[in-house]
Amino acid sequence: MAESFLFSIAESLIAKLASHAFQEASRLVGLYDNLRDLTKTLSLVKAVLLDAQQKQEHNHQLREWLTQLKTVFSDAEDLLDEFECQTLRKKVVKAHGSTKDKQDPGVLSIEDVGVCF
Template identity: 35%
Template sequence: MSFIGEAVLSVSVELLIKKLASKGLELFTRHEKLKADFIKWKGMLEMIQAVLADAEDRQTNDKSVKTWLDDLQNLAYDVEDLLDEFETETLRRELLHQEPAAAYQPSTSTSKFRKFIPTCCTNFSPRSVQFESKMVSKMEEVTARLQDIERQKGLLKLKNVISDGKSRNFRQRLPSTSLVNEAEVYGRQKEKEEIVELLLRDDLRADDRFSVISIIGMGGVGKTTLAQLVYKHDRVRRRFEIKA
């Protein structure tokens, strides 16, 4: 396995920290256990991030540090996938409160009724309660892995070099993930167009039901970038008037 660079792993950890403070998770902070875990994860990831530069320097001569970095990278992928599940569920609940475009509106009474359904009602629906219960279980497993990573950090005596000039300057150069330069995205044109076609299919709105299209893949392959490209597609913008 190739050596893990500080830049690659630091980006992964930095993005996870930002996601844990994003609006996409606000809906679930009403759940005390989930809220506590989000806060705990953010704190642990920030402490881990502080020693990445030292770990990167030592991994060449210390196999234990190299193994620690490998474990951290695998965990980062799993955390990203789990947070994506939360964001997808947030989008699903938001869609339940959006009025359909006029061309697809089944009835005025139905859409008016939907406007007056409080968000809390969907948060406590059987499906929502089941989702949150499932996620609590998944988060407990991830929390245990994070705690083990943090414990090993201490055993390996990794140093906090967060104030190092290289690390500080690197963090300042991190781009915002909400901005995607399409000119720098390669090999996703076919997938982008396929998802756009799915979103614009009339039969997906049959019986006034909402559908969710999942983008599945290993962490780091560009799932979020692909979703952003679809979200900003001209045809999608023209069709859907209300977007989160």
């Protein structure tokens, strides 16, 4: 069961990494080769997860590895979401300038709250 969840996260991460926005941003910051390598690694992990689904009932080490992998994938997904959010925020600021001066002083901005959607 956990491995199907991990498989879904792996697919989601691969889709994000393959998106045009990530491809473009990774080229700008010089991480394109790293991004491509990470995508290949995630594809290999997906294949291992398919095998793990059948073997985890009898292998406690595998079960522990899957638990740790779930944490790593969740952290990676959070990191990619934050990267995507920062990239979009920079595009908006570049296109429209900072909104801090234009904002009603009684309203909190996203930056003030520290949340990014």
